[in-house]
Amino acid sequence: EYSDKVFDHFTNPRNVGEIADASGVGEVGNAKCGDIMKIYLKISDDGIIEDVKFKTFGCGAAIATSSMATEMVKGKSIEEALKLTNQAVAEALDGLPPVKMHCSVLAEEALRSAIADYYRKQ
Amino acid sequence: EYSDKVFDHFTNPRNVGEIADASGVGEVGNAKCGDIMKIYLKISDDGIIEDVKFKTFGCGAAIATSSMATEMVKGKSIEEALKLTNQAVAEALDGLPPVKMHCSVLAEEALRSAIADYYRKQ
Numbered sequence: 517e518y519s520d521k522v523f524d525h526f527t528n529p530r531n532v533g534e535i536a537d538a539s540g541v542g543e544v545g546n547a548k549c550g551d552i553m554k555i556y557l558k559i560s561d562d563g564i565i566e567d568v569k570f571k572t573f574g575c576g577a578a579i580a581t582s583s584m585a586t587e588m589v590k591g592k593s594i595e596e597a598l599k600l601t602n603q604a605v606a607e608a609l610d611g612l613p614p615v616k617m618h619c620s621v622l623a624e625e626a627l628r629s630a631i632a633d634y635y636r637k638q
Numbered sequence: 639e640y641s642d643k644v645f646d647h648f649t650n651p652r653n654v655g656e657i658a659d660a661s662g663v664g665e666v667g668n669a670k671c672g673d674i675m676k677i678y679l680k681i682s683d684d685g686i687i688e689d690v691k692f693k694t695f696g697c698g699a700a701i702a703t704s705s706m707a708t709e710m711v712k713g714k715s716i717e718e719a720l721k722l723t724n725q726a727v728a729e730a731l732d733g734l735p736p737v738k739m740h741c742s743v744l745a746e747e748a749l750r751s752a753i754a755d756y757y758r759k760q
């Protein structure tokens with residue numbers, strides 16, 4: 517029921533880890549399943565996301581969507597990153613089973629929380 | 639909120655994989671989160687679980703409990719394995735957050751399903 521892209525990003529996730537001197541860190545919990553997601557951003561002086569890493573205890577769908585979402589915002593401006601939706605990430609993965617769509621919300625929320633943390637620190 | 643043992647079995651899970659010539663295979667889905675778990679058993683002629691492997695798309699709690707559950711039944715008789723509960727596995731991991739107890743049910747159910755499959759094939 518999972519696409520090849522979901523399996524690829526699940527078994528070989530991109531951008532897993534932490535950034536020690538992150539410009540912003542976002543952490544969110546998923547009310548539905550209790551999982552947690554943490555995203556670290558390294559943002560340049562002109563507002564470009566130079567690096568991004570994530571850590572999660574979440575399921576395969578959470579890992580795959582975070583891997584894809586971090587790939588999609590790397591090198592982009594903060595404004596572009598704020599436009600990324602969990603639907604766009606799911607589409608980039610050739611879809612997710614409806615029952616797993618809530619997992620893809622973790623990456624979107626953690627990303628926005630990390631950007632908010634960056635603004636707070638400015 | 640997770641114990642050291644949960645993190646250990648999550649980051650370094652035991653018995654991940656498949657058994658090509660399995661004596662019994664069990665696959666179950668979790669109604670609550672939509673995740674899936676598959677367990678493979680290699681059972682000797684005198685009813686001892688000689689080898690056991692699992693594969694899951696589930697979260698960190700599902701991975702940790704499956705890792706611990708497979709360790710707990712390896713080398714045991716079918717009768718002993720049937721007595722293993724998800725509560726006992728969670729206790730062996732020094733506990734799980736209440737919201738993640740449903741994840742530990744996957745390993746117990748997949749194990750029983752694999753044993754049922756073994757009996758069916760006899």
Ligand code: FES
Pocket residue numbers: 549575668671672673696697698699700740741744
């Ligand atoms: S949330 Fe689905 S197995 Fe844990």
